Amino acid sequence: MRPPLLIAVLLWVSLAAVARAEPPEVEATPGRVVLGQDLSVVVRVRVPDGAGPVRAAASSGTWEAGRVEGGAERVFRWTPPPVRHPLWAVLAFWVEDGRPPEVTTVRIALVGRKTLDVSTAPGAEVVVAVGDAHFGPVKADGRGRAQVPVEVPPDAKEARVLATRGALTTDRSAPLEVPPERPLVAALTPDPLSPEDGGWLILAGTEGTVPPSELDVTAEGATLKAEPPEERARFKVRPTDGAMSVSVTVRWREVDPTVEPTTEAVRIQAGVLPARPRPQETVEVTPPASPALPPVAETPRAPGERLSLFLLGGATFASGANGGPLLSLGVSVPLPVWNGRLAAEAEAGLRYASFDAPQDGMDVHSRVWGIPLLLSARVTLFQHDSFKLDGRAGAGVLSFSHRLSVDASQTSDGFPTTMDERKVAPMGFLSAQAAYGFGRWSILTEVRAALAPVETDSLRAELGGVSVSAGLRFIP
Numbered sequence: 001m002r003p004p005l006l007i008a009v010l011l012w013v014s015l016a017a018v019a020r021a022e023p024p025e026v027e028a029t030p031g032r033v034v035l036g037q038d039l040s041v042v043v044r045v046r047v048p049d050g051a052g053p054v055r056a057a058a059s060s061g062t063w064e065a066g067r068v069e070g071g072a073e074r075v076f077r078w079t080p081p082p083v084r085h086p087l088w089a090v091l092a093f094w095v096e097d098g099r100p101p102e103v104t105t106v107r108i109a110l111v112g113r114k115t116l117d118v119s120t121a122p123g124a125e126v127v128v129a130v131g132d133a134h135f136g137p138v139k140a141d142g143r144g145r146a147q148v149p150v151e152v153p154p155d156a157k158e159a160r161v162l163a164t165r166g167a168l169t170t171d172r173s174a175p176l177e178v179p180p181e182r183p184l185v186a187a188l189t190p191d192p193l194s195p196e197d198g199g200w201l202i203l204a205g206t207e208g209t210v211p212p213s214e215l216d217v218t219a220e221g222a223t224l225k226a227e228p229p230e231e232r233a234r235f236k237v238r239p240t241d242g243a244m245s246v247s248v249t250v251r252w253r254e255v256d257p258t259v260e261p262t263t264e265a266v267r268i269q270a271g272v273l274p275a276r277p278r279p280q281e282t283v284e285v286t287p288p289a290s291p292a293l294p295p296v297a298e299t300p301r302a303p304g305e306r307l308s309l310f311l312l313g314g315a316t317f318a319s320g321a322n323g324g325p326l327l328s329l330g331v332s333v334p335l336p337v338w339n340g341r342l343a344a345e346a347e348a349g350l351r352y353a354s355f356d357a358p359q360d361g362m363d364v365h366s367r368v369w370g371i372p373l374l375l376s377a378r379v380t381l382f383q384h385d386s387f388k389l390d391g392r393a394g395a396g397v398l399s400f401s402h403r404l405s406v407d408a409s410q411t412s413d414g415f416p417t418t419m420d421e422r423k424v425a426p427m428g429f430l431s432a433q434a435a436y437g438f439g440r441w442s443i444l445t446e447v448r449a450a451l452a453p454v455e456t457d458s459l460r461a462e463l464g465g466v467s468v469s470a471g472l473r474f475i476p
Contacts (some may be wrong), residue, residue, distance in 0.1 A: 004348055010097045010341065010432070012218075015159070015318060015401070017346055019028075021267075022048070022095075022102060022302070023038045023094070023102040023103060023104040023269075024045045024051075024054060024093050024094070024104050024121075025045070025046040025048045025104070026044070026045050026046075026093050026104045026106050026347065027043070027044045027046075027089075028041055028042070028043045028044075028108060029042050029043075029044075029106060030108045031106075031109075032108070032111060033089075033108055033109070033110050033111065033333055034111045034113065034217075035080060035082050035083065035086075035110055035111060035112050035113065036084065036113060038080070038204050039079070039341065039383050039442045039473060040078060040079050040080075041077070041078045041079075041090060041091075041108060042075065042076070042077055042079070042380050043056070043075070043076040043077075043078060043093070043106065044073055044074075044076075045073070045074045045075075045076065045093050045104075046072060046074075046077055046227075047070075047072050047073075047074065047095055048072065049072050050168065051072075051095050052069075052095050052096055052098075053067050053069045053095070053097075054067070054074045054093060054094070054095055054096070055067050055093070055094055055095075055096045055189055056068075056070075056076050056078075056093050056144045056378065057091075057092045057185050057186070057187035057189070057202070058078060058089060058090065058092070058185060058425070059088075059090040059091075059183035059184055059185045059205075059266075060077050060080075060081040060087070060089050060183065061078055061081045061089060061090055062078070062079045062085075062156065063076060063078055063079075063126030064076070064077040064079070065077075065079075069095075070254040071449070074417075075287040075302075076093075078091060078265075078283040080108075080110055081110075081276050083110075083112075084112055084113070085112050085178065086109075086110055086111055086112035086153055086154045086156065086376055087110050087154050087177055087181045087183065087311035088107055088108070088109060088110065088153045088181075088183075088206050089107070089108040089110055089182050089183060090105055090106070090107055090185050090204055090205060090206055091105065091106045091107075091182045091185075092104070092105050092106075092185045092187065092202065093105075093106075094189065094202065095145075095204060095241075096189055096190050098190070098197075098198060098226070100190060101202060101203060101234075102202055102427065103202055103280055105185070105204045107410050109153050110153055110154065111151050111153050111154075112150055112151070113149065113150070113151065113152070114149075114150060114152060114176075114177075115147050115148065115149050115150075116128055116147070116149075116150050116159060116161075116174065117118040117146075117147055117360045118138075118140070118146045118147070118148060118161055118163070118174075119144055119145055120144050120146065120147070120161075120163040120165075120170065121140065121163065121165045121168075121170075122140055122141065122144045122145055122419045123139065123140060123142075124139070124140045124144070124164060125139055125163070125164045125165070126138050126139070126140060126146040126148055126158070126161065126162070126163050126167040127142075127148075127161075127162045127163075127164075128148045128150050128159050128162075128174075129159065129160040129162065130150050130151065130152055130153070130156050130159045130160075131153060131155075131156055131406060132174070133150075133151065135148055135149065135150045135151070136148050137164075140163070141242065143239055143459045144190075150251055151373075152176055152178060152296065153176065153260050153475065155403070156176050156178060157175070157176060157178065158170075158173045158174060158176055159167060159173065159174045159176055160173055160174075161173070161174050164259045173424055176295060181344045182205065183205060183206055184203065184205055184210070184250060184251075184266050185203065185204040185205070185266075186200070186201070186203055186248065186268050187200070187201075187202045187268060188200075188201055188237060188246060188265045188268055188269075188270035189260065191270040191271065192270060192271035192272055193222075193237065193239055193270055193271070193272050193273065194272075194273055195243075195247060195272055195273055195274070195276075196275070196276065196448050197240050198236060198237045198238040198239060199237050199270070200227075200234055200235065200236060200237060201217070201219075201224060201234065201235040201236075201237050201439065202234060203215065203217075203233035203234070203235075203249055203250060204233070208466075209233065211232040211233065212233045212295060212459070213235060213253075213461035214237075214252060214253055214305045215250055215251070215252065215253055216248050216250070216251050216252075216253050217218050217235065217248065217249070217463065218248070218249045219246065219247070219248045219249075219318075220236070220246070220247040220248075220271070221239060221240055221243035221244075221245055221246040221247060222237050222238060222239045222240060222243065222248075223237075223238050223240065224236070224237060224248075225238075225344075225398070231411035237412045239272045242304055242374075243272050244271070244272055245269055245270065245271050245272055246259045246269065246270050246271075246272060247267065247268070247269045248267070248268050248269075248405075249265050249266070250265065250266045250267075250268075251264075251265040254452065258419070273346055284367075294445065298410060307331055307333045307474070307475075307476070308325045308331070308473050308474060308475045308476075309329075309330070309331055309332075309333075309473070309474050310328075310329075310330050310331075310332060310347075310444060310471060310472065310473040310474075311328070311329050311362065311471045312327070312328040312330075312350075312444060312446060312469040312470070312471035313325075313326070313327050313328075313330075313357050313469060313470065313471055314326060314446075314467055314468050314469030314470060315419065315467065315468060315469075316463075316467040317350070317465055317467070317468075318353075318462055318463075318464065318466070319462065319465075319468050320324070320355075320471045320474045321353060321354065321355040321366075321461075322461050322462045322465060323353065323465065324351065324352045324353040325351075326349060326350065326351050326352075326353065326467055327350040327354055327470070328347050328349040328372075328469070328471075329347065329348055329349070329352075330345055330346055330347025330348070330374075331343045331345065331346055331347075332344070332378060332405065332473075333345070338379075341379055341380040342377065342378070342379050342380075343377070343378045343379075343394070344376075344377060344378075345376045345377070345378055345394070346374070346376075347372075347374050347376070347377050347394075348372070348373050349369070349371065349372045350369070350370070350371060350376075351368075351369070351370035351372060351398070351400075351463050352367075352368070352369070352370070353367075353368045353370075353461060354367050355465060360441070362406050363406065364404070364406055365404070365405045365406070366402065366405075366459065367396060367402070368400055368401070368402050368405045368454070368459070368461060368463065369400060369401050370398050370399070370400035370452070370454075370463050371398070371399045371400070371441055372396060372397070372399075372427050372452070373396045373398075373399070373416070374394045374395065374396035374427065374429070374464070375394055375395065375396055376392050376393060376394025376395075376429075377394065378390050378391070378395055378433070379391050379392075380419060385440065386436055386437045387434070387435070387436055388434070388435045388436075388437070389432065389433070389434050390432070390434075391430075391431070391432055391436075391437050392429075392430070392432075392446075392448075393429070393430050394428065394429055395426070395427065395428040395429075396427055397424050397425070397426060397427060398420070398424065398425045398426070398427040398428075398452050398454065398463060399422075399423075399424050400423060400425065400463065401420065401421065401422045402421040402422075402423075402454075402456055402458070402459045402460050403418065403419070403420050403421075404419040404421075404459070405417060405418045405419075406418075419458060421456045421457070421458065421459065423456055424451070425452060425453065425455075425463075426433045427450065427451065427452035427463075428451050428452075429448050429449065429450035429451070430448070430449050431446050431447060431449070431461065432446070432447050433445070433446040434446075435473060437447060440474060440475040440476075441473070442472065442473040442474075443467075443470075444469075444470065444471045444472060444473055445469070445470050446467075446468075446470075446471075447466070447468055448466070448467045448468075448471045449464075449465075449466050450463075450465060450466075450467065451464040452464040
């Protein structure tokens with residue numbers, strides 16, 4: 001090979017390597033989700049240092065943030081959809097840097113739970129096999145009925161039921177009735193689109209790439225052109241003149257047009273940047289302007305750094321005269337463990353109790369003010385859409401002051417009419433807290449059981465008890 005030709009080939013190869021974006025490396029934890037049990041999936045995306053923003057799209061469910069910038073490892077958090085039937089979820093990731101995107105997909109099995117009703121011989125031991133997993137044994141009752149809880153993966157069509165009674169074993173199959181679904185990911189990148197350069201339509205399914213021949217794609221406000229190779233569904237998108245937004249509808253192409261589609265159409269939308277003004281024909285000489293400083297982009301706050309403030313007010317119910325109102329003000333910081341379900345909290349409160357009664361022929365008035373300072377841990381026990389149920393446990397100290405007073409007209413000479421006492425006592429509590437979120441705010445209700453015995457020379461009380469509170473949580 002001649003040297004000039006060799007140099008040209010090497011130059012072409014190097015330019016092609018630069019122009020082609022490398023697909024990111026993706027790791028999802030957990031890779032299998034039990035619906036109703038696993039609340040979220042943490043996805044770590046690794047890209048070269050200095051790479052542009054990483055975008056994410058999914059066939060179902062929601063993202064805490066669909067775009068993450070900065071660093072060689074970007075962390076996404078995905079919440080499964082609020083369904084109970086098994087299906088596949090496809091997650092797609094790519095670097096948005098102006099080049100044709102190279103997409104990495106991850107397939108997550110969403111496992112459903114159901115109870116299988118089995119009829120067999122009375123007293124038989126029943127085991128149900130779904131794929132490689134076995135559930136049971138469950139003993140049938142006197143009428144030969146057994147209920148076996150099973151976990152059903154997306155591809156399961158039937159279960160194998162084994163019933164054993166003595167030396168006799170029966171083996172039969174039972175349909176699982178998993179609804180047919182074909183997940184599909186669709187996304188427009190970049191968002192917003194450039195009116196001159198346009199962008200791309202990305203499509204992916206359970207097998208990763210999808211041939212365009214299997215899809216029906218329509219667009220409003222733009223023209224679409226499939227890019228080679230043909231087995232990869234990626235379209236070049238060019239907004240039409242004057243379009244402010246682009247809308248694309250994608251659905252699987254049914255082989256038989258008389259059959260009802262098994263999957264709903266996917267509809268996505270992206271904005272279009274304002275068109276650049278056309279240069280004037282006349283030439284004007286203007287002095288050079290000083291370069292403007294680029295805007296400083298706000299660094300997105302990681303999920304573990306988002307603290308919240310909460311306020312609770314309610315009443316405590318305790319024996320005798322120990323009941324009374326209470327107020328709590330605190331701060332909560334999520335911890336980067338257990339998929340963000342654990343948080344550390346600190347709170348300060350106000351507790352009040354009073355006692356008025358005749359004693360030894362005198363009217364006695366007792367007032368107790370307590371200020372609890374508590375550290376606690378909060379763990380998410382259940383979450384569905386905007387509703388969440390948490391458990392809390394904490395301990396700390398209770399600084400309290402006690403004022404005991406007696407009517408002066410009923411005292412003898414030398415007996416003090418007023419006595420003030422101050423002391424610090426330990427305190428602990430357990431509680432269940434329900435929250436309903438809307439945006440940055442959440443409505444809270446809490447039932448708490450606390451233990452805080454206090455004792456002085458003239459007082460013996462319990463400032464704990466069972467309390468019911470309501471309040472608000474705010475994420476700044």
